[in-house]
Amino acid sequence: MHDKVSLADKFASFDDRWSPKIVGELNGQHVKLAKLHGAFVWHHHDEEDELFLVHRGRLRMEFRDRVVELSPGEFLIVPRGVEHRPVADEEVELMLFEPAGTLNTGNLRNERTVEQLERL
């Protein structure tokens, strides 16, 4: 039986950025928490839609043709195949929903790729 998860407690338990942590699993999907600061790489996911929900701070999701700014309590779903780049001018805390096995850098493998995600 799973126990409840406090987002605040989980976010307080790590400091490293750009390294999503798994905090829940259901129906083949993962719930992840991440802290971001700065700009990520442009990428897309061939097979996975991704949900980004802001917990604290602000996230700017850049697309090739527009930008979406997210504040706490706002979420955005990025459909598979759509190129995007998350940017945070100040640190942002995010909750992610996506299929288990989703690679943070999507179609790329580079120095920003995290192959093995920590579980909190």
Add this chain to the structure above:
Amino acid sequence: MHDKVSLADKFASFDDRWSPKIVGELNGQHVKLAKLHGAFVWHHHDEEDELFLVHRGRLRMEFRDRVVELSPGEFLIVPRGVEHRPVADEEVELMLFEPAGTLNTGNLRNERTVEQLERL
């Protein structure tokens, strides 16, 4: 392309209780918002795990052998097959994450069942 969703705006747009609204879809899963007040029926889901994240208020999730109390910013995953009963002594606002097609009453069909979910 999906637009961003404000949880506060969506919750402000409806008043009816026990009637989950679909606010997002990804990877065959639905993101739903619901307002509850009072006690629901005991039920389980044969094939679906369910995530309950409290946005406002408090939720008491009763199991046959224990109770879990959830405050804002806390979530709980109820695995498939596990009997549960959501109870809210005062109104609670919830975000749900579960497979598309999940019936709110799980293995039961009764007067609490909502067959067609509204999309906000």
